[in-house]
Amino acid sequence: MIKRNLLVMGLAVLLSACGFQLRGTGTNELAIKELDLSARNAYGPTVTQLRQVLEGSGVKVYTGAPYKLILTNEQESQRILSYAGAGRAGEYQVTTVLNYDIRGRGDLPLLSDKLEVQKIYMHDGNNLVGSDQEAATAREEGRREMVQRMMLRLEQLSPAQLDQLQQTAEAKAKADAAALEAAQKAEAETPRQSPIELPQQ
Template identity: 90%
Template sequence: MIKRNLLVMGLAVLLSACGFQLRGTGTTELAIKELDLSARNAYGETVTQMRQVLEGSGVKVYSGAPYKLVLTDEQENQRILSYAGAGRTGEYQVTTVLNYDIRGRGDLPLMSDKLEVQKIFIHDGNNLVGSDQEAATARVETRRELIQRMVLRLQQLTPAQLDQLQQTAEAKAKADAAALEAAQKAEANTPRQSPVELQQQ
C-alpha cells in the first residue's frame, strides 16, 4: 500500500509538472499555425499546459494572432457515487466542465462550445492520505484529458474554415449595426407629442 501511494503521488507530481506532453499531441501538427490564448485564470494549470501542448504541436501562440482561443470558464464538481464498508469507503466522481470561445479579428465570436470530463476515484476512510492522493490524481488526469480533447477539436479546424466563420461573423455584425442605425433613425424621425397635447386629446 505504501509503495502504491508513493507511486500515485509521484505520478501526480510528474503529470502536473510543466513539461508534460499528451500522447499523440506532441508530434501531431495542427492546420492552425497561429493562435492567441487566454483564460479567466490567466496563470492557471489548464491554460498553462494548453499553451505548452499547442506550442509542442507546432502552433505559434502569441497575443495579436488572427484567431484566439478563450477558456471562458472552468468548473469542477465532486459527488459521491456509492458507499461500502459501513460508509467508510466509497466511490467519488469528479466532473470538470470547460467552456471556451474561438474569436476572430475584431474580437468577433466565431464559435462557442464546452468540454466535459468525468473521473471516478476511491475514497478510503481508513487511509485519508491515500484517498487525497487518489483525488489529486483524478483531477490531474481530468485536466490532461480536457486538454487532449481541446487539441483534437482544434485539429478539426482549418484556416479556411476560420476565415469563412470570420466572414459570416463580420456580415452579421454589419447587418446588426445597420439594423440598429435604422431603428435609431426611425425613432428620431417619429413625432413626439408633448404632455400638454396628450391631455388635450
C-alpha cells in the same frame, strides 16, 4: 539483431501508413498557427498546460494573434457513486466542465462550445492521505484529458472552416450594425409629442 530492427521499423512504417498513432503522440498539425490564449484564471493549471502543448505543437501563442481562444469558465463538481459505510472505501466521481470561445479577426465570435471530462477515484475513510492523493491524481488526469480534447477540437478546424466562420461573423456584425443604425434613424425621425397641457380648473 539487424533482422529484428528491420522488422520493427517495417511494422512502424506499415502502422503509420494505416493512420495508426500511439495515444497522446498525435502529430496532426493545427490550421491555426498563431493563437491568443486567455482564461478567467490566467495562471491556472489548465490554461498553463494548454499553452505548453500548443507551443510544443508549433503554435505561436501571443497577445494580438489573429485567432483568440478564451477559456470562459471551468467548473468542477464531485459526487459519490458508491458508499460502503463509515470508514470504508467508496467510489467518487469528479466532473470538470470547460466552456470556451474562439474569436477571429476584429474580435468577432466564431464559435462557443464546452468540453466535459469525468474521472472516478476510490475514497477510503481509513486512509485519508491516500484518498487525497487519489483525488489529486484523478483531477490531474482529467486536466490532461481536457487539454488533449481541446487540441483535437482545434485540429478539426480547417482553414476553409475558419474562413467560413469569419465571413459569417462579419456578415452578422454588418447586419447588426445596419439594424442598429436603422433603428436609431427611425427613432430620430419620429416626432416627439409635446406634453398635454390640462386646462386649469
